[in-house]
Amino acid sequence: xxxxxTAATAVAEQKIPAPAAVLLGAPxxxxxxxxRSLLVYLSYGWxxxxxxxxxxxxxxxxxxxxxxxxxxxxxxxxxxxxxLGTDSQGRPMIARAVYGAQVSLLVGTIGGLxxxxxxxxxxxxxxxxxxxxxxxxxxxxxALLAFPPLLLLLAISSILTPSITTLTAGLTLLxxxxxxxxxxxxxxxxxxxDFITAARNMGASRRRILxxxxxPNLLPSLxxxxxxxxxxxxxxxxxxxFLGQGIPPPRPSWGGMISEGKDYLVDAPHMVxxxxxxxxxxxxxxxxxxxxxxxRFDRTLHD
Numbered sequence: 001x002x003x004x005x006t007a008a009t010a011v012a013e014q015k016i017p018a019p020a021a022v023l024l025g026a027p028x029x030x031x032x033x034x035x036r037s038l039l040v041y042l043s044y045g046w047x048x049x050x051x052x053x054x055x056x057x058x059x060x061x062x063x064x065x066x067x068x069x070x071x072x073x074x075x076x077x078x079x080x081x082x083x084l085g086t087d088s089q090g091r092p093m094i095a096r097a098v099y100g101a102q103v104s105l106l107v108g109t110i111g112g113l114x115x116x117x118x119x120x121x122x123x124x125x126x127x128x129x130x131x132x133x134x135x136x137x138x139x140x141x142x143a144l145l146a147f148p149p150l151l152l153l154l155a156i157s158s159i160l161t162p163s164i165t166t167l168t169a170g171l172t173l174l175x176x177x178x179x180x181x182x183x184x185x186x187x188x189x190x191x192x193x194d195f196i197t198a199a200r201n202m203g204a205s206r207r208r209i210l211x212x213x214x215x216p217n218l219l220p221s222l223x224x225x226x227x228x229x230x231x232x233x234x235x236x237x238x239x240x241x242f243l244g245q246g247i248p249p250p251r252p253s254w255g256g257m258i259s260e261g262k263d264y265l266v267d268a269p270h271m272v273x274x275x276x277x278x279x280x281x282x283x284x285x286x287x288x289x290x291x292x293x294x295x296r297f298d299r300t301l302h303d
Contacts, residue, residue: 040292043285050282054101065095066250073268085270087260093274096252100275103164103253104282108233111168112226115175120215120222122176123183128191128210137184141177149174150239157245167246171233178229179222186221190214224294231286238279254279 053060061080063069068090069081076085076093084093126137144152156170190196191214199209234254240246241255242262249256254275261271 037288037292039288043288043292046281046285047289050101050278051105053098054105057098057102060098062095062098063092065091065099065252067091073264073271075268076270076274084274085268087257087271088264088268093257093270096257097254097274097278100252100254100257101278103247103251104234104237104255104279107164107168107171107237108230111171111233112175112230114168114172115229116179116222116226118172119176119179120183120218123180123185124187124210124215124218126180127184127187128206128214134184137180141180144173144177149236153236153240154243154245157240162245162248164247167237167240171236174236175229175233179225182222182225183218186218187214190217221294224290224296227286227290227293231283231290234279234286235283 063081068086069092070078070086070090072086072088072090074082074086074090076083080094081092084097087093087096122137122141126134152174153167153170156173157166160166160169196209196213199213204213237246237253238255238258241253242259244259246255247253257275258272258279261268261275265272
């Protein structure tokens with residue numbers, strides 16, 4: 001009696017699909033498991049908490065950020081209203097931190113998204129079309145990158161009326177060259193691939209190649225870089241508000257809270273420490289999330 005085939009036995013006993021049974025004779029390569037960092041999970045949790053508080057600020061049981069609830073510069077403790085203390089006018093720091101998250105996250109997120117969309121479009125056209133289009137786009141991007149970012153924001157805020165719209169426009173203009181360079185470099189890399197050459201030989205139009213072939217391959221790299229950009233924009237907004245050119249009072253922002261509390265750093269350090277720690281943890285979490293997304297979805301790191 002002949003011995004039954006190993007693959008056939010495995011298929012019959014373990015119900016392994018036929019294509020997989022063909023590979024039974026080859027050596028099995030274990031799946032590579034990447035270590036999962038606790039910092040990444042904590043970063044996601046912190047971002048969910050901050051974003052949730054910002055979105056639900058109007059329905060949360062927190063007092064108004066414009067009405068005093070205690071003595072000026074009162075330390076943390078003593079109920080929800082005084083959980084993080086009060087500012088120089090007796091207003092609750094917890095309410096100002098929650099409503100300040102709306103401004104900082106809104107400006108950073110919208111500025112990052114607009115900059116990503118505009119920069120990706122310019123970089124996509126420059127990298128694929130080349131010629132004079134590429135020359136003009138690179139010239140404009142290099143000119144914007146050569147200008148000091150903080151001076152550019154200060155100039156825009158000085159010329160225009162300080163507001164959320166003005167600040168968002170300045171931050172968007174600041175971040176467009178970065179996404180333009182990333183999109184252009186990735187477009188040049190993908191445009192030389194064999195599937196793009198095959199699409200051209202089959203008569204595909206430029207629009208179809210850009211939208212259906214190259215753009216989907218750019219999105220993971222741009223999306224993975226977006227959290228890092230948002231963290232940089234939050235810091236830029238805080239710096240501008242600290243210099244008095246950000247969101248005008250009484251609307252709170254994290255940078256404006258630090259600017260208000262710098263004069264009372266000795267007597268009431270919580271006025272600076274509370275918003276500074278919130279900015280630190282938020283920026284740190286965004287960078288951790290950005291690195292995690294880049295390692296997982298950026299195909300240029302695995303090809």
